[in-house]
Amino acid sequence: MMPSQRQSHLQTGYQYQSSPAQSPCSHLSDQNSLTTNRSLYEGGPATDHSLTRICDHDNKHLEAFKENYNSISVTKADVAIESEVVEFFRDINSNLGGLDALINNAGISGPTANLEDVKFSDWENTLSVNLNSAFLCSKEAVSILRNSGGGSIINIGSSSSFFGTPLRSAYSASKWALIGLTKTWAMELGQDNIRVNAICPGSVNGPRIEKVIEQEASERNTDPSMIKEAYLNQTSLRTFIDPEEITGMVKYLLSPIAAKVSGQAMSIDGHTESLSQIRTKEDNIG
Numbered sequence: 001m002m003p004s005q006r007q008s009h010l011q012t013g014y015q016y017q018s019s020p021a022q023s024p025c026s027h028l029s030d031q032n033s034l035t036t037n038r039s040l041y042e043g044g045p046a047t048d049h050s051l052t053r054i055c056d057h058d059n060k061h062l063e064a065f066k067e068n069y070n071s072i073s074v075t076k077a078d079v080a081i082e083s084e085v086v087e088f089f090r091d092i093n094s095n096l097g098g099l100d101a102l103i104n105n106a107g108i109s110g111p112t113a114n115l116e117d118v119k120f121s122d123w124e125n126t127l128s129v130n131l132n133s134a135f136l137c138s139k140e141a142v143s144i145l146r147n148s149g150g151g152s153i154i155n156i157g158s159s160s161s162f163f164g165t166p167l168r169s170a171y172s173a174s175k176w177a178l179i180g181l182t183k184t185w186a187m188e189l190g191q192d193n194i195r196v197n198a199i200c201p202g203s204v205n206g207p208r209i210e211k212v213i214e215q216e217a218s219e220r221n222t223d224p225s226m227i228k229e230a231y232l233n234q235t236s237l238r239t240f241i242d243p244e245e246i247t248g249m250v251k252y253l254l255s256p257i258a259a260k261v262s263g264q265a266m267s268i269d270g271h272t273e274s275l276s277q278i279r280t281k282e283d284n285i286g
Helices: 058-067 082-096 120-147 169-192 207-220 224-233 243-253
Strands: 009-013 033-037 050-056 071-075 101-105 151-156 196-199 264-266
Touching: 009 120, 050 058, 058 071, 058 243, 082 120, 101 120, 120 151, 120 196, 151 169, 151 243, 169 196, 224 264, 243 264
Parallel strands: 009 101, 050 071, 101 151, 151 196, 196 264
Antiparallel strands: 009 033, 033 050
16 A cells, blocks of 8 residues: 555554654653654654644643644543544544554553552553553544555554563553454454554663663562663663664554555564563572
């Protein structure tokens, strides 16, 4: 499928932080945000800000974003709430007149705890944000994509989409489920010229992974530096990744070069070998 001339792109997400100067589709907060960008992949970051829409559940983050991009309109909505998603897509269809791509990037880290210590409310919240939002947004986007002649859906998974992740039951469950949805939707929607893929990043440099490391260090009664070292040692390249590397893969999947790529889960993680190498302080880190 060759992309249409309209090039309307919709991104749900708040997982990965990047500098607003680098991309108008950067992370707003560790809560719900939604970005609509009609020219994201025409040679790089969007230049026509009048065709860009940002959605987040928190006015504070929307206002902070507007300080950097005052020409971009913003909308307050929560992508984990069905009624707000329906209304937002109704607005998208009316004002953008179509859609070429949906990027399901909404996600939170969820609780860090042993199974018996996980609160059901935290479990529900993690699946609501990480999984239900992708379902709700994709459900509303399909008819618009179909009427536009086809398009692309990209789900943002994780290295945890392929490995068990101790102390991260809710997060792991939500990310494994996204891969199942990716494969299923690729089969369902292929006849409508709609491609569905997943990008599965490893640990992403920034405040979010630092917070996860601190929480895990507290749970394991050890030093955060030891947890970080163990995280790095989980990959063959001994590295975290940068948000721009995820952006590059998104650009590829939405480009004509990837017109025949669908149903794939593509890792950007330095080759994760395991997510279960970390032990308690008494057992050392291995």
